[in-house]
Amino acid sequence: MGLAGGVRRRRTPVIRYFIRRLTALVPVALGVVTLTFALVHLVPGDPVVAMLGDYAAPADVQALRHELGLDRPLWRQYVAFLYGLAHGDLGESISQREPVSRLIRERYPATVELAVAGLAAAILIAFPLGLVAGADPGGPADMGAMGFAILGISVPHLYLGPLLMIVFSLDLGWLPLTGRGGLSHLILPALTLGAALAAILARMLRQSLVEVSDADYMRTARAKGLSRPRALIGHGLRNALTPVVTLLGLEAGALLTGSIVTEIIFSWPGLGRLMITAINNRDYPLVQGCVMVFALSYVAVNLATDLLYSAIDPRVRLSR
Amino acid sequence: MTARRNPSLVAGGAIVAALTAIALLGPVLNRTDPLAINLSLALAGPGPGHPLGCDSLGRDILARILAGARVSLGVSIVVVALSLAIGAIVGGAAALAGGRIDGAVMRTVDIVLAFPGILLAIALAAILGPGLLDLVIALGAIGWTGYARLVRGEVLSLREREYVEAARALGARPGRLLFRHLLPGVAGPLAVQATFGAGGLIIAEAALSFLGLGVPPPAPSWGNMLDSGRAFILVAPHLTTAPGVAIGLSVLGFNLLGDGLAQRFGRRR
Numbered sequence: 001m002g003l004a005g006g007v008r009r010r011r012t013p014v015i016r017y018f019i020r021r022l023t024a025l026v027p028v029a030l031g032v033v034t035l036t037f038a039l040v041h042l043v044p045g046d047p048v049v050a051m052l053g054d055y056a057a058p059a060d061v062q063a064l065r066h067e068l069g070l071d072r073p074l075w076r077q078y079v080a081f082l083y084g085l086a087h088g089d090l091g092e093s094i095s096q097r098e099p100v101s102r103l104i105r106e107r108y109p110a111t112v113e114l115a116v117a118g119l120a121a122a123i124l125i126a127f128p129l130g131l132v133a134g135a136d137p138g139g140p141a142d143m144g145a146m147g148f149a150i151l152g153i154s155v156p157h158l159y160l161g162p163l164l165m166i167v168f169s170l171d172l173g174w175l176p177l178t179g180r181g182g183l184s185h186l187i188l189p190a191l192t193l194g195a196a197l198a199a200i201l202a203r204m205l206r207q208s209l210v211e212v213s214d215a216d217y218m219r220t221a222r223a224k225g226l227s228r229p230r231a232l233i234g235h236g237l238r239n240a241l242t243p244v245v246t247l248l249g250l251e252a253g254a255l256l257t258g259s260i261v262t263e264i265i266f267s268w269p270g271l272g273r274l275m276i277t278a279i280n281n282r283d284y285p286l287v288q289g290c291v292m293v294f295a296l297s298y299v300a301v302n303l304a305t306d307l308l309y310s311a312i313d314p315r316v317r318l319s320r
Numbered sequence: 321m322t323a324r325r326n327p328s329l330v331a332g333g334a335i336v337a338a339l340t341a342i343a344l345l346g347p348v349l350n351r352t353d354p355l356a357i358n359l360s361l362a363l364a365g366p367g368p369g370h371p372l373g374c375d376s377l378g379r380d381i382l383a384r385i386l387a388g389a390r391v392s393l394g395v396s397i398v399v400v401a402l403s404l405a406i407g408a409i410v411g412g413a414a415a416l417a418g419g420r421i422d423g424a425v426m427r428t429v430d431i432v433l434a435f436p437g438i439l440l441a442i443a444l445a446a447i448l449g450p451g452l453l454d455l456v457i458a459l460g461a462i463g464w465t466g467y468a469r470l471v472r473g474e475v476l477s478l479r480e481r482e483y484v485e486a487a488r489a490l491g492a493r494p495g496r497l498l499f500r501h502l503l504p505g506v507a508g509p510l511a512v513q514a515t516f517g518a519g520g521l522i523i524a525e526a527a528l529s530f531l532g533l534g535v536p537p538p539a540p541s542w543g544n545m546l547d548s549g550r551a552f553i554l555v556a557p558h559l560t561t562a563p564g565v566a567i568g569l570s571v572l573g574f575n576l577l578g579d580g581l582a583q584r585f586g587r588r589r
Contacts, residue, residue: 031431039443154572156523158530158546159564162553170554257438261527265550276531279446291443295435302434 017310025303032299036292037081040284041074068094068285090292091285095278100289103274108293110180111270114259117186118193119248122255125198130205134240135232137210145202152199157258161192161265178267189266193258197251204247208240215239241312249305256298329580335573343393346386354383354540363556373558376548381562384540388563391541392570395456396521400514402460407467408510412498414468415475426472429465438462438524445533455534459524463517470513474506481505508585512578519574526567542567 048065049056065071068091069080084091090100133145155163168188169177176185212218213236221231260272267273275290277283342349352370358378366373372381414425432440441458448454478484479502487501522542528534529543537544542563549559 027427028431028434031427032434035431035435035440036443039440039447150572150575153575154568156526156564156567156571158523158526158543159560159567162546162550162560163564166553166557257442257527260439260442261530264531275442279442280532287443287446291439294439298439299434 018307021303021306025299029296029299032295033082033085033292034078036288036295037078039291040288041077090289093278093283093286095281095283095286100286103286104271104289104293107269107271107274110268111259111263111272113180113186114189114193114262114268114270115255117190118197118255118259118262121190121194122197122201125194126201126205129198129202130209131232131237133202133206134209134213135229137206142206146206149199149202152195153203155195157192157196157261158265160195161188161262164188164192165265180269189262189268192265193255193262196258197255200251201244201247204244205240208243209236212236212239238312242309245305245309245312249302249309252298252301252305256294256301326580326583328576329584332573332576332578332580335569336577339389339393339570339573342386343389346390349386352380352383354379354387355538356380363552363559365556365558372562373556375545375559376552376556381545381558384545385542385562385566388540388542388545388566389570391452391535391539392522392525392543392567395452395459395525396518398456399459399463399521400518402456403463403517404467404510404514406460406464407469408471408503408506409498410464411468411471412475412502413494415472415479416494416498416502422472425468429468432462432465433469435462438527441524441528442531442533445528450533450536452535452539455525455528458528459521463521466513466517467510470509471503471506474509475502478502478505508581512582512585515574515578515581519571519578522567522570522574526563 048061048068048070052060052064062071069077072080088101090104092098093100093103096103129145129149133142133149136142165177165188168175175188179185209232213232215236217239218231218236221235222228226234259270260276262268263270263272264276271290271293275287275294278286278290356379358374361370361374361378363376364370364374364378370380370382372385375381375384410425414422438459440462444458444461445454448458475498484497484501487497492501525534525541526543526546529541530547532544532547534543535541537548545563546560546567549556549563552559
């Protein structure tokens with residue numbers, strides 16, 4: 001490779017990196033869509049029988065199968081599915097008799113709101129904890145913060161949600177119990193969703209800060225006369241951030257699926273609750289639509305993380 | 321000495337060992353039938369004969385927690401073993417085969433991993449219907465990918481080592497190469513990942529059961545106990561406390577053990 005190669009590559013515009021990442025997304029997105037289709041259509045068990053029950057009249061089964069297009073050859077169903085998808089048509093919900101795309105569009109903002117709030121809660125908790133712990137590894141603050149963090153990882157949100165409800169809604173009466181509304185409705189679900197992520201992020205940030213504090217540039221910064229905290233925040237933090245951002249991308253999926261459980265606990269009117277209701281109603285077109293939107297959101301979040309990653313660490317777009 | 325240097329390993333190991341003992345010995349420790357209904361004891365608090373109280377149908381909570389331990393730990397261990405076996409073979413084979421086979425396998429892994437966490441399991445469980453076997457299949461279907469990726473990466477780097485070169489020069493076939501020479505070298509990182517994985521699976525199983533897609537009632541699982549206890553959270557919070565603490569403690573145990581193992585093998589998560 002050598003120096004010449006390095007110089008030539010440095011001229012490569014950032015745009016090209018973005019385009020490369022975007023094109024790499026196409027096969028993955030197509031794969032996700034195909035897998036969702038395969039899940040519903042290839043897994044043993046007849047969705048129509050499942051919807052109508054074991055004792056349904058054969059004529060009814062046949063009629064519904066025809067209505068859903070399930071009597072056509074598989075490849076034609078797949079082509080029709082992709083064609084519909086390209087036009088934003090995800091079929092019609094069986095239980096609600098409405099277009100799946102409209103139902104999803106109604107609920108999606110609530111889920112995004114919850115996920116963003118959960119992420120914000122996680123970051124707001126994780127950064128002070130991680131910084132305090134990483135500034136003095138082995139000290140009392142570190143012990144306290146990391147003890148808190150390992151507790152945060154271990155308490156399942158299945159339990160944390162009800163626990164927060166008991167304390168803050170029922171006993172103290174500070175916050176509303178369930179539903180979606182203003183900021184006050186958002187706090188408990190966001191904490192429930194963000195707690196585990198906060199703990200994981202805090203641990204990662206601490207670890208990462210401990211590692212960079214041995215670096216030469218940190219010694220230089222200290223020799224220059226910067227105090228330890230200022231050196232840590234001014235020079236260490238940015239370098240310590242790369243693994244944290246990677247982890248954020250990896251954990252985005254946990255945030256999305258965690259939102260499903262959180263939505264159920266807090267009766268939050270989002271996509272997760274829509275999906276679980278659809279599953280209970282055996283409403284396969286709606287289940288398929290929800291699963292796909294969840295999965296595609298995850299892919300998009302991962303892309304966003306990669307791009308953020310390259311913004312923090314320019315070496316990423318040069319080396320790949 | 322080990323306890324000083326690696327407290328996580330000792331504490332985590334102790335919790336996991338205790339959990340395993342409880343799961344194995346459950347029915348011996350508490351002879352109360354976890355399915356026996358006694359409506360006169362509905363929502364009873366902790367008391368003599370029922371140390372953790374009773375649920376909404378008057379079933380003994382301690383007996384249900386102990387029986388649930390078998391489900392939670394059993395599912396977790398079976399799924400980890402299954403994913404580990406599939407992941408190790410697929411990842412190892414892909415790395416040894418290289419070229420197009422490797423590319424195709426890893427694209428598949430990418431696509432499965434492109435599905436967030438338990439979403440695929442939820443979708444599979446929804447289609448397969450609730451049940452223990454279906455739960456294992458659903459969780460295993462996503463679990464193998466992480467191991468495949470780890471093993472592939474490690475094997476790619478081990479492959480060039482001299483001892484592997486030597487084994488190949490002696491005429492070892494790919495299968496022998498993989499099982500005798502390469503996989504043992506990956507054992508450390510695999511153990512770490514499997515331990516964290518087991519903790520994650522306890523939560524995943526609880527979440528699926530909580531959503532009504534896992535272990536179907538009346539059989540007790542920590543997840544469906546949390547779900548059914550939620551309705552009585554105002555009048556009888558002990559219905560959710562017991563399974564909540566059980567899940568939390570087990571996950572804590574596996575996480576500590578994973579941390580300890582990672583420290584032992586000189587790797588971080």
